[in-house]
Amino acid sequence: MTEPHRPDPAAETPHPHSAEEYDPSASSLTGHVDPSVMAELLSIRSSIDNFDATLVYLLAERFKVTQRVGFLKAKHHLPPADPDREAAQIARLRRLAEEAQLDPAFAEKFLNFIISEVIRHHQAIAEDHGQGTVGQRSTGQAHSDAGA
Amino acid sequence: MTEPHRPDPAAETPHPHSAEEYDPSASSLTGHVDPSVMAELLSIRSSIDNFDATLVYLLAERFKVTQRVGFLKAKHHLPPADPDREAAQIARLRRLAEEAQLDPAFAEKFLNFIISEVIRHHQAIAEDHGQGTVGQRSTGQAHSDAGA
Numbered sequence: 001m002t003e004p005h006r007p008d009p010a011a012e013t014p015h016p017h018s019a020e021e022y023d024p025s026a027s028s029l030t031g032h033v034d035p036s037v038m039a040e041l042l043s044i045r046s047s048i049d050n051f052d053a054t055l056v057y058l059l060a061e062r063f064k065v066t067q068r069v070g071f072l073k074a075k076h077h078l079p080p081a082d083p084d085r086e087a088a089q090i091a092r093l094r095r096l097a098e099e100a101q102l103d104p105a106f107a108e109k110f111l112n113f114i115i116s117e118v119i120r121h122h123q124a125i126a127e128d129h130g131q132g133t134v135g136q137r138s139t140g141q142a143h144s145d146a147g148a
Numbered sequence: 149m150t151e152p153h154r155p156d157p158a159a160e161t162p163h164p165h166s167a168e169e170y171d172p173s174a175s176s177l178t179g180h181v182d183p184s185v186m187a188e189l190l191s192i193r194s195s196i197d198n199f200d201a202t203l204v205y206l207l208a209e210r211f212k213v214t215q216r217v218g219f220l221k222a223k224h225h226l227p228p229a230d231p232d233r234e235a236a237q238i239a240r241l242r243r244l245a246e247e248a249q250l251d252p253a254f255a256e257k258f259l260n261f262i263i264s265e266v267i268r269h270h271q272a273i274a275e276d277h278g279q280g281t282v283g284q285r286s287t288g289q290a291h292s293d294a295g296a
Contacts, residue, residue, distance in 0.1 A: 022243070026236035029226060037224050044216050045233070051210040052237070053244055056255055058206070060248035062199040068192050076185050078177060085193070088174035089200070095170070096201055100208035106265055107204055113261055117254055 024049060059114070086115075172197060207262070234263075 025042055033041070073080060090108050097107035173190055181189070221228060238256050245255035 022240040023236055026232045028230050028232040030232075033224070033226065037220070037226075041217065041220060044213060044220070047213050048210065048217075049237075049240070051206060051213065052241060052259070055203070055206060055210070055258070056241055056244045056250060057248045058199060058203060059255075059258065060245070060250035062196065062203070063250065065192060065195050065199065069189065069196075072185070072189060072192070076181070078181065078185075082176050084174045084176040084178075088171055089197075092170040092197070093200060093204055096204045097208070100205045102204060102208035102211065107207075109265065110203070110207065110261075111200070113258075117257065 062114075210262075 024046060027038070027041075029038065029041070070080075072078075090111060093107045093111055094104035097104040172194060175186070175189075177186065177189070218228075220226075238259060241255045241259055242252035245252040
């Protein structure tokens with residue numbers, strides 16, 4: 001495996017498992033599958049890997065932007081939650097999901113997943129700063145405007 | 149609100165709530181916030197809306213690709229799960245998350261969220277076809293190769 005990012009898809013050689021080095025051909029199926037099938041599988045998986053990298057970078061950027069909303073709300077003493085905004089976001093994402101042939105219920109769950117995760121992280125930050133239980137105007141609570 | 153997709157961010161006019169029409173200025177804060185602050189908030193939110201649309205379309209495409217893996221595995225009677233592949237995916241996403249300044253734990257949860265959702269959806273499809281409990285080689289179980 002001299003070129004870990006451009007492996008021979010049909011190779012059945014053992015793959016290294018180090019934390020630093022990604023092996024796109026890592027598979028429990030190696031050696032149990034016809035090489036041509038494995039080559040097709042790895043070809044599809046290379047697309048999945050590209051989607052996943054894009055998703056990670058996109059999510060990272062989205063959270064940077066919601067953090068800006070958090071700071072803005074903290075500065076102007078605005079409540080973290082905005083129910084009318086969230087309702088509009090959910091309705092829009094469901095509609096976009098339908099257009100993209102994605103399950104609208106999944107799109108809604110996805111948005112709620114992001115919101116709940118960021119709230120959890122930011123509540124932890126607020127607690128670190130001793131601001132977790134004070135009121136609507138702590139930085140931590142403003143951070144929890146995750147859907148924004 | 150004659151141009152719902154290009155509203156005056158500082159406008160405090162009432163916003164319509166129809167299922168068909170998205171109002172990017174929808175907010176429970178309307179009328180309670182200085183117009184200049186509201187304008188800044190809506191400006192940031194327009195970026196969030198763009199990220200969310202991108203995420204929805206990207207996720208839709210990712211699921212199309214994992215479905216191809218599902219069909220391939222079903223065709224060649226391969227098991228749906230691939231533990232070595234999943235371990236490599238998780239390690240890679242955590243590393244990419246660090247590079248993107250995203251919480252690696254969140255990246256891992258995100259991947260698991262996608263996988264579990266698609267498994268749930270595809271198990272439902274398998275049950276519709278009466279294939280949910282047969283064995284490793286049903287189409288439904290092959291579909292559950294969500295992480296792929």
